[in-house]
Amino acid sequence: MIQLELSDSEKHHLIEALESYLSDLRYEIADTDSLDFREKLKEKKAALEKVLAALKTSA
Numbered sequence: 001m002i003q004l005e006l007s008d009s010e011k012h013h014l015i016e017a018l019e020s021y022l023s024d025l026r027y028e029i030a031d032t033d034s035l036d037f038r039e040k041l042k043e044k045k046a047a048l049e050k051v052l053a054a055l056k057t058s059a
Contacts, residue, residue: 018052
């Protein structure tokens with residue numbers, strides 16, 4: 001497990017960046033014709049959503 005120390009400001013910016021990227025990724029997944037590529041994007045989305053959830057719940 002990796003531990004990362006962030007200031008409140010850094011954490012806030014990272015959360016905003018992940019939320020923005022995940023929003024864009026949803027559209028990319030929907031517009032992708034390749035099933036293999038779509039599955040890889042879905043895996044990436046799931047991993048980033050997990051990171052985002054951890055950031056939001058950390059004190």
